[in-house]
Amino acid sequence: MVDLSLATLVTQLFTGLVLGMIFVLLAVGLSLIFGLLTVVNFAHGSFYMLGAYFGFFLFGLTGNFWVSLAVAPLMVGSVGLLVERFLVRPLYGRSIDDPLLLTFGLSLVLIEAARLVWGKIGVTFDPPRELGQAVNLGFTLFPAYRLFVIGVTAAVLVALWLFLSRTDLGLIVRAGSRDPLMVQALGIDLGRIRLLVFGIGTLLAGLAGVLAGPMRGVYAEMGVTVVIEAFVVVVVGGMGSLAGAVLAGLMIGEVVGLTTLIAPKLSEIMVFIVMAVVLLVRPSGLLGEAGLLE
Amino acid sequence: MTARFASRIGTHPVLAFLLFFAMFPFLVPYKALATQVLIYGLFAVGFNLLYGYTGLLSFGHAAYFGLGAYGAGIALAKLGVGSVWGGLGLGLGAAATGGALIGFLCLRRRGIYFAMLTLAFAQLLYFVVFHLADLTGGDDGLRGIPQLPARLPFLALSLESSLAFYYFALALVGLAVVGLRRVLDSPFGAVLQAIRENGDRAVACGYDINRVRLLSFVFSAALAGLAGALEALRLTVIPIESLYWTTSGQVVMMTLLGGAGTFFGPFVGAATYLVLEDRLSVLTESWPLVIGTIFMAFVLFLPKGIWGTLTGGIHGR
Numbered sequence: 001m002v003d004l005s006l007a008t009l010v011t012q013l014f015t016g017l018v019l020g021m022i023f024v025l026l027a028v029g030l031s032l033i034f035g036l037l038t039v040v041n042f043a044h045g046s047f048y049m050l051g052a053y054f055g056f057f058l059f060g061l062t063g064n065f066w067v068s069l070a071v072a073p074l075m076v077g078s079v080g081l082l083v084e085r086f087l088v089r090p091l092y093g094r095s096i097d098d099p100l101l102l103t104f105g106l107s108l109v110l111i112e113a114a115r116l117v118w119g120k121i122g123v124t125f126d127p128p129r130e131l132g133q134a135v136n137l138g139f140t141l142f143p144a145y146r147l148f149v150i151g152v153t154a155a156v157l158v159a160l161w162l163f164l165s166r167t168d169l170g171l172i173v174r175a176g177s178r179d180p181l182m183v184q185a186l187g188i189d190l191g192r193i194r195l196l197v198f199g200i201g202t203l204l205a206g207l208a209g210v211l212a213g214p215m216r217g218v219y220a221e222m223g224v225t226v227v228i229e230a231f232v233v234v235v236v237g238g239m240g241s242l243a244g245a246v247l248a249g250l251m252i253g254e255v256v257g258l259t260t261l262i263a264p265k266l267s268e269i270m271v272f273i274v275m276a277v278v279l280l281v282r283p284s285g286l287l288g289e290a291g292l293l294e
Numbered sequence: 295m296t297a298r299f300a301s302r303i304g305t306h307p308v309l310a311f312l313l314f315f316a317m318f319p320f321l322v323p324y325k326a327l328a329t330q331v332l333i334y335g336l337f338a339v340g341f342n343l344l345y346g347y348t349g350l351l352s353f354g355h356a357a358y359f360g361l362g363a364y365g366a367g368i369a370l371a372k373l374g375v376g377s378v379w380g381g382l383g384l385g386l387g388a389a390a391t392g393g394a395l396i397g398f399l400c401l402r403r404r405g406i407y408f409a410m411l412t413l414a415f416a417q418l419l420y421f422v423v424f425h426l427a428d429l430t431g432g433d434d435g436l437r438g439i440p441q442l443p444a445r446l447p448f449l450a451l452s453l454e455s456s457l458a459f460y461y462f463a464l465a466l467v468g469l470a471v472v473g474l475r476r477v478l479d480s481p482f483g484a485v486l487q488a489i490r491e492n493g494d495r496a497v498a499c500g501y502d503i504n505r506v507r508l509l510s511f512v513f514s515a516a517l518a519g520l521a522g523a524l525e526a527l528r529l530t531v532i533p534i535e536s537l538y539w540t541t542s543g544q545v546v547m548m549t550l551l552g553g554a555g556t557f558f559g560p561f562v563g564a565a566t567y568l569v570l571e572d573r574l575s576v577l578t579e580s581w582p583l584v585i586g587t588i589f590m591a592f593v594l595f596l597p598k599g600i601w602g603t604l605t606g607g608i609h610g611r
Binding site: 034038040087090091094096097098100101102104105106107108109111112113115116224225228231232234235239265268269272273275276279280283 | 351353399402403405406407409410411413414415417418421422425539543546547550580582583585586587589590593594597
């Protein structure tokens with residue numbers, strides 16, 4: 001029988017929260033990109049993987065984790081800008097499936113390119129020494145690095161929320177997701193806004209990758225299962241709803257965390273069971289609007 | 295010139311198909327490649343029914359290919375079913391049942407959600423099969439599928455030589471292609487294409503488009519399942535990867551390379567993909583990089599695919 005003391009349970013809840021935070025970072029980016037560009041970015045997981053590898057590469061170069069954390073997401077975001085400009089942009093106005101197909105091809109290319117550059121076997125990427133210990137939370141010891149991940153993600157989400165709700169640019173992004181024609185009629189160049197949003201979304205994926213690297217290992221296929229789980233989070237939360245993505249991400253993180261404790265074999269499957277239940281009960285997702293962008 | 299030749303083939307598609315594939319094993323470097331083209335071509339035909347003709351992009355067709363393979367494999371290797379036909383039938387049945395269940399759930403959402411849902415359910419199935427190792431072999435794949443002869447009323451055809459297996463597969467794939475041609479030429483086929491072109495108008499014409507979509511999903515899953523079952527018989531082992539998302543991606547790429555919504559596109563695409571893979575993997579380990587790049591170029595510049603471009607594409611056929 002599994003030891004289900006309160007301390008183990010709470011520890012596992014914290015572990016689930018950390019996983020949930022990674023899901024949230026990915027799902028928010030996916031949702032932003034989808035909302036404004038109507039592009040399902042299949043390569044989102046590959047940007048996550050690139051973030052982890054760039055972080056590892058920068059760490060090897062400078063020996064400083066903080067440089068990795070600050071610079072790697074920017075590098076990933078820059079790759080994202082190039083991808084939007086040269087690969088995704090020509091597909092606007094074509095079938096909604098075409099960008100999905102293109103980014104699928106791109107994910108294959110990026111995974112294979114990572115194998116070519118960094119080898120077939122994954123690399124290890126240690127958390128910074130300052131965060132290497134465990135923190136005593138009173139009831140249990142918890143790795144400081146994981147607490148740090150929770151903190152950084154929360155801070156980034158607050159910043160993103162402020163950007164979207166309090167700035168003019170954020171207002172344009174929100175308006176563009178709701179009614180792009182009207183926004184363009186008001187004389188706003190949506191092309192540049194799309195570029196920016198794709199950049200931000202991929203930057204967030206890169207950040208998730210750098211943060212996850214020291215916890216989950218760095219390897220070329222690391223993004224694949226994660227991106228599918230992030231898709232599920234977006235579906236469960238309701239497409240285009242940022243609050244929904246946050247809620248669903250945390251929820252699924254916790255569900256996976258708790259299942260890992262009780263029945264480890266089921267943990268990979270639980271994500272999809274949650275999705276099937278939500279679909280049957282509430283097809284538009286927890287906080288989604290019915291019929292949006294179908 | 296090529297276009298006229300191609301459109302002439304278009305008027306007798308099934309005959310052209312049989313003639314070409316009767317000679318095909320002698321045109322490729324080795325027989326196994328020819329059989330692979332047939333099987334993956336059939337898989338792509340199934341996918342194309344849903345994507346090319348009904349307009350629904352599934353990113354989880356590995357599920358039905360895998361259900362067909364595991365259905366046939368488990369029947370022959372674990373349940374003691376003593377006939378090839380029984381194995382094929384159970385594989386096809388498993389795929390069609392799975393298609394009905396998953397299709398019902400996925401069709402609750404449209405458009406881009408649909409693609410993501412099919413992918414998610416396929417991954418669910420992958421993990422289930424992965425963990426049911428007693429029945430499925432788990433990570434190692436399912437081994438020990440016996441090579442039985444195909445028994446007909448008056449003869450038993452041994453399938454051990456690769457040429458014999460090729461013609462056995464050709465007979466079944468040919469039947470499936472004939473069946474598909476009839477379905478597409480039927481009023482039902484016309485409704486499928488009407489839904490692809492304009493779903494709202496099809497509703498206004500009084501069609502229950504959800505039922506039609508689900509039927510198309512089940513047909514498509516059954517064809518993919520037959521392909522999977524044949525692959526299980528050919529290999530006598532089933533690698534777990536047949537259920538993985540990469541297999542779903544493969545069939546998407548084959549169909550798009552060949553030409554979605556065209557009758558022969560899937561076979562052209564399967565042949566192109568498999569020959570490319572065969573040639574490239576000798577040259578470099580990073581062949582997916584090359585294929586991925588070619589695929590992206592097709593999405594950007596040749597969305598109608600090889601066969602679609604030659605014949606004028608979806609609308610010209």
